[in-house]
Amino acid sequence: MFRPIAFLVAAAFAAAAVSATEPLATAKTPSVTRTPQALQADVLFWRTLHAGDYEHIDAALQASTAAYLADPGDALTAAHVGWLHIWRLAESGRLEHRLPTITDDAILARRYFEEAVALDPHDARFEGFLAAAQLAEGGIHRDPALMRRGESTMQAAVKAWPEFNLFTAGFVASTARAESAAFREGLEQQWHDMEACLGVPVDRADPDIARYRAAGAAMSADKLRACGDTDAAPHNVEGFYLNFGDMLVKAGDWQTARKVYANATRLPDFAHWPFAAELQQRIDRAPDNVAAFNGPGAGRGKPGPQMLANSNAACMACHQR
Ligand code: HEC
Incomplete structure (x- = not known):
């Protein structure tokens, strides 16, 4: 379903090599259509989420992350990666051994929701979850500036879609x-x-x-x-x-x-x-x-x-x- 890790790592290094030598002239543009790979990753995403299959979050995460790396202009795929990270953190009480690095999921969720919001500023769900991730990360790192950013993102999200984000807040x-x-x-x-x-x-x-x-x-x-x-x-x-x-x-x-x-x-x-x-x-x-x-x-x-x-x-x- 998704490509072997070795390939992904090689692709990531190749991408890094390109961006190191060529200046990035413009911000990326949102993709107009979603790739077959992204649509396939969606299937696993929904199957995992609706089944409550917490133990297999990683498999869904590999598929959605691979789809995002192949098409970083896909807002929904970026958001799906963010959701999987925040789910893993939010329900981490399920883990027998809750390792300190579980908190890294807050950072990754924040980063992917940032991408999703930048690509599609009109989806208030992305904005609400970005706010939640900023507040989580700000709390973990005792970072008042990030907490304040989280609060103002949340206010904007509530305004954009009150019925959804009053709950989130x-x-x-x-x-x-x-x-x-x-x-x-x-x-x-x-x-x-x-x-x-x-x-x-x-x-x-x-x-x-x-x-x-x-x-x-x-x-x-x-x-x-x-x-x-x-x-x-x-x-x-x-x-x-x-x-x-x-x-x-x-x-x-x-x-x-x-x-x-x-x-x-x-x-x-x-x-x-x-x-x-x-x-x-x-x-x-x-x-x-x-x-x-x-x-x-x-x-x-x-x-x-x-x-x-x-x-x-x-x-x-x-x-x-
Ligand atoms: C009170 C109920 C509730 C809780 C708790 C909740 N959600 Fe949601 N979630 C919703 C609703 C309602 C929507 C909006 C559905 C829509 O867009 O049509 C939504 C949307 C989503 C989507 C949108 C997916 C898509 O592509 O349309 C995802 C993924 C998601 N939530 C994941 C999560 C995760 C992860 C958590 C835990 C951190 C969570 N939700 C907690 C109610 C909830």
Whole structure:
């Protein structure tokens, strides 16, 4: 399916030799069509993501990276490489031995999303994930300038596609301390996202979607992609309410959290969701999880219950079939 490593290494050195002797006159241009190699890499990418096949991320990464090296103007392939790196980092709690170098995935994700955004500035998903990667990398290296860049990228991404990136922003902020301004704003953004998707104001004392769904106007195609369960994210809505409930629990409001979690159970596909039992457990243990989500046991790779963003389902909650 993809070429042997020896060939790739030789090709990479050849490319480096060329660029060392010839000045790069212009920035690269976005490719107009995608190569057969990229389309083939897509197949493995989606098969791996939808199956939750974390153990085989590397095979998908080799195929997508090879396709990108053959056509570095392909924005979507660049983004796919970025997504695979950020998935590997986000769910690295699954690894038996979580090595320090796992953090390098943040750097690589940031670099590939930068390429994707440069090639296609209009895809707000790329921008949202670039922001997430910048914030992750900035946090790892204690780099305040990069953190600030991440914050401003995130603001632009939220503005460009609120229904999608209000979630992204809050999801990233969910790992901050519950008392921090970043966390509080992130939680606020989940209420705003719910309202943006439903198209009506939500009574925070009664956030049962059954009350609002009928009231909201019919969704546009763009809105559905961010607010519904789709081919790409078959359990997007379930995952959204799981994270939202987790944030409320962390803020200490486990009573409202239970109502918000319950929204996932109202969805037609709930019974087929691989994380249905996990959600039920969160409803049952909501009062206990207030301490767990704020205590020393909270954090990616640590034992004990984790907030979605730090958990082994950080991406799979929405994307696993
Ligand atoms: C709350 C649910 C949710 C979570 C959690 C989530 N995503 Fe997504 N993801 C979505 C939605 C919704 C879309 C938009 C689908 C679309 O563009 O039609 C999306 C888009 C994507 C795409 C777009 C692919 C394409 O080519 O269209 C990829 C890849 C992806 N997410 C990977 C990830 C990874 C990796 C993580 C974990 C770090 C993650 N997602 C976490 C809901 C989620």
